[in-house]
Amino acid sequence: MKIKLTHIPKLKYFLLMLFIGLLSCEDDVREVYLYKKGELNATSTNTAIKGGETVTYTDSSTKVRAIKWTFPGGSPGASIEPNIEVKYTKAGTFTTTLEITFVDNTIQKKTFTVEVEAPPTPPIVIPADALKIYSENPDFTKTAPVLNWVSSNQFVIKEVAADGYEGAYRNFSLPATPPAAEAKWAMAILQFVNVTDISSYTYINMAVRTTSTGKIRFRMKDASNTGYVEFDATSNLYGLKRDGSWNMVKIPIADYKKQNPALDLTKIKDILVLRSVDPEDVRALNNYTFDFDHIYLSK
Template sequence: MTTKLNHIAKLKYLFAMLSIGLFSCESDVREVYLYNKGKLEATSTNTSVKAGETVTYTDSSTKVRAIKWIFQGGSPGSSIDPKVEVKYTKGGTFTTTLEITFVDNTIEKKTFAVEVEAPATPPIVIPADALKIYSENPDFTKIAPVLNWVSSNQFVIKEVAVDGYEGAYRNFSLPATPPAAEAKWAMAILSFVNFTDISSYTYINMAVRTTSTGKIRFRMKDAANTGYVEFDATSNLYGLKRDGSWNMVKIPIAEYKKQNPALDLTKIKDILVLRSVDPEDIRTLNNYVFDFDHIYLSKN
């Protein structure tokens, strides 16, 4: 009898414990949240601007650990700030890239494109009393005597139809691989057919484009005498830059006369002689390429 009672008591105890456990679990329920990834969100104020204007880029991403902007063609060129104002000074289509590193170390990128309108080209103004020598612009009516373009000692002269300062242009260049037996110097000439009096003019003006790193002389010659102005690759003397862009060069004619007082400006035959400078060896440098356009003499 005692054994049966003990068995019943144990069953009652077990049932009570189960009931307590069930009721206690029900009152201790916890909500479980899944992890939400960060989200890349960014904007730009413009997709098309004029040169000199700015675009503001703003990052508003969530759960960010690191930001990196790369601004092609802009200033600044990069940033780690969430909001950046970028200035564009040159024309073209440029890409901005935003790279976001989230707190879980995952990485996402977003790109923006911006069209930048190039600055307007300044109008070409030639003084009415200028001596116009060479240009393919129809508004540039040549009034100088007839010209001869003369290749001399390795320089090859050719006319190129497009991409000049204002249309076509003349290119003075060395052959890509001049034969080893040829001389180490090069020269080319733009000459008047008849002797020409330029003594009333003050400057010779010309558009020049080059990336040459060699020294070069621009010479003038009368019947027997030569005067020149020498340019190295770093001075930007009189506007002659080696940046691969068209630049207007304005050289005082007095500098030619100063270099050689015997030069007779009333009887000029060769108005522009392009000559490499000894002892430089053009066969070693091999980068003497000069483009010329828009050549004229002016009094001011």
């Protein structure tokens, strides 16, 4: 058998190219990674605080598509930010929930618990020369004449034994289901048994708690004339907030007189009249609930 020598160079060339190709394949080798799921990782700075303090929550999860925090009892009550500072003002045990949606649309949740200690009660200071009207504070000796609490229209007045500004308190609220024939307005009265001269006093002070969103007037009345100040749900006028906490409200008595110059401060009969504001219909809103405590006049 004869081998043509002319084919030998071609064979050598083929083997050389094959060898080079095999060497180049080594450079093209790539590592293959399996998909790794995202991980939920979040922290909080505190598990026990005092009322009025804050907790910082931080999410550092991986492969996140969406974040949702909920903070019962805290402010703000919810967030979609990875880092958020939350303030707690009321005492209790509150559970925060973090919900993470990952890029593969799977969802995981994590909870945090915080114990909130009741904030310290501020000292209750009453001027010695105040006209003390109503309070359960044992140091609050009444100096005003005998009082009457009068349910006039729709408002029901009741005394509640505990959870007041300092003990018992008076609650003014509408019936849960007022009769259809009831008027659209509501009123209730705190009055002196005898007319009283309050002209030497500058302010009427009271602790008020409410979440009502309705307009309301605090009125003052002599034998025949009425003056009032009016509150809406957003102004926080004179310190009246609608946040569900006890707030001290301090109203200049001159503002009642400014609204009605005929009001005779030497002969006041009704020291506090709570009256809804027309044309609001209390039957539709049905959220007129006000708590009162610690009422006095100061100079």
